[in-house]
Amino acid sequence: MVELKQLVQHCNDYLQISAIDDYCPNGLQVDAGVSQINSIVTGVTASQALIDAATAHGADLLLVHHGYFWKGESMPLTGIKGQRIRSLFESSISLMAYHLPLDMHPELGxxxxxxxxxxxxxxxxxxxxxxxxxxxxxxxxxxxxxxxxxxxxxxxxxxxxxxxxxxxxxxxxxxxxxxxxxxxxxxxxxxxxxxxxxxxxxxxxxxxxxxxxxxxxxxxxxEKFGVAALGEYLASKFGVEHRFVDVPNPV
Ligand SMILES: [Zn+2]
Structure with missing residues (x-):
């Protein structure tokens, strides 16, 4: 078990997010209000299918490469984005996302x-x-x-x-x-x-x-391997459960 706050701080430092310009916020994107993390699901994209899988696995945290709030996208939490975020809150699952910092990292990237x-x-x-x-x-x-x-x-x-x-x-x-x-x-x-x-x-x-x-x-x-490697790293560092969920995508 690890404090969400500690996990976020560790990842932000380890992936050097402040050194990298990106098209989206890196780090904690949705705080669902659960302060202790026992179980992490990782995946490439925070789609509804991945959120549903994280819910089925009883995860407290979803960690992805492609999160939300991309530069230029519509800001209101409506439509698909509203539904996805509503699902995260209903399942008490926080969302962390690392985009370019997870492409570039010298070991886990x-x-x-x-x-x-x-x-x-x-x-x-x-x-x-x-x-x-x-x-x-x-x-x-x-x-x-x-x-x-x-x-x-x-x-x-x-x-x-x-x-x-x-x-x-x-x-x-x-x-x-x-x-x-x-x-x-x-x-x-x-x-x-x-x-x-x-x-x-x-x-x-x-x-x-x-x-x-x-x-x-x-x-x-x-882009499956970086986020899976980050999940494995966090599991061994903090003793939390980790499961990578591959939602197939032909593109
Ligand atoms: Zn990508």
């Missing part, structure tokens, strides 16, 4: 965790740019098929490959989520291939014209 899943050793953020693109140099060059096999083996789903560039891939980069636009940064960094979650129509043309292979591996699929 989505980009680090994806590297581990895909078997990219010596992975690190690119030295130039804004720190969102991670890179690895493969010890032996690999074919497009070998990179695709790493992705399908690590994530349990086939990536969409958009061809561009050389047959043999030596330098590979990635950024989880909806970061297909960073293929331009990947080209600037001289990478042979770039992996992200989502894809746009124009990505096909960019891959060909920039000469960088692109792999869309799934937004949800590439």
């Amino acid at each position: 989505n980009n680090r965790q994806l590297a581990t899943r895909l078997g990219f050793d010596d992975a690190a953020p690119a030295e130039s740019g804004d720190g969102h693109v991670w890179v690895a140099e493969l010890p032996v060059p690999e074919s497009v098929g070998q990179i695709a096999a790493r992705i399908s083996g690590g994530l349990g789903r086939e990536p969409l490959h958009l061809p561009g560039g050389t047959e043999q891939i030596r330098r590979v980069g990635w950024c989880t989520g909806a970061a297909e636009g960073y293929i331009v940064t990947a080209a600037d960094l001289g990478l042979d291939a770039f992996i992200s979650g989502e894809v746009s129509e124009q990505t096909t043309h960019l891959a060909q014209e920039l000469g960088v292979h692109y792999f869309a591996a799934g937004h949800h699929a590439t």
